[in-house]
Amino acid sequence: MKLHQRMTQNLILQNIAKHISLDENEISYFLSILKEKKYPKKSIVLKEGEICRTINFVQSGTLRAFYRNPAGKESTIMFAIADWWITDMSCFINQQPAMLNIETIEESHIYHLQKEDLDDLYLKIPKFERFFRIIMQNAYIREQLRVIQNLSLTAEERYYIFLEKYPQVEKQVTQKQIASYLGITPEFLSMIRANKNKQALS
Structure with a gap:
């Protein structure tokens, strides 16, 4: 592998290394099944109603997952920044039509991992089951905390949490x-925001 390629893939390897250790052969196999793509700003990565076939790693850029109700109103479910994974998890696991839309907010560089390749990865390198179990557990915890915050915190408090996150x-x-x-x-x-700016000036 060329040095430039390894450098551009380094962020995803660092992400994996947070939870599991891989040897060179395992790294090579993992990288071989990733599909790399660069998206312009405001590109649709996943469209509601399409089968959700991939889980996606953000190498660079920013993405938004949102739900659009029958009246056309959008509710943003999550944002994803560099070093984050994003998908419509339920529909990805069950290979069902997506309930969410995922779009790029800015030009983004993404690695896609297809469901069938992930299943093969579990068989060939079982330690990846641990890695993605941790990823999915963390996603569940994050969403549970968000639901609790929506029920217990004021909108202003939730906004400040958003700014920190x-x-x-x-x-x-x-x-x-x-x-x-x-x-x-x-x-x-x-x-x-106006109140926040007033407090900053006082």
Whole structure:
């Protein structure tokens, strides 16, 4: 493998190394089954209704997963930044039509791992079962905490948590998208931001 290729793939290897150790042969096999793609800003990575065939690693860029109700209203489920995995998990595991849409917020570089390749990976390198179990457990914990925060915290408190979690995302997304993630109106978010700016100046 060329040095440039290994350098561009280094982030995903660092991500894997957080939870499992791989030898050179295992690394080579893992990298061989990844599909690499670069997307322009505002590209659709997954469209609602399509079979969700891949789990996706963000090498660079920012993505948004959102649900659109029958009336056309969008609710942002999550953002994904560099070094994060993103998919419509339930539909990916069960190979069903996606309930979510996933789009790029900025130009993004993504590694796709197909479901059938993931299943083969579990057989050939069983330690990957541990890795993806941890990834899925963490995703479940993150979403459970978000539900609890939505029930117990004010919109302003949730906004500050958002800023801590996605400090660089706020500059990339629209106020409407942030509001849809927080479950509030853009007008109410504007009031929260104005209050925040007043506090910063006082």
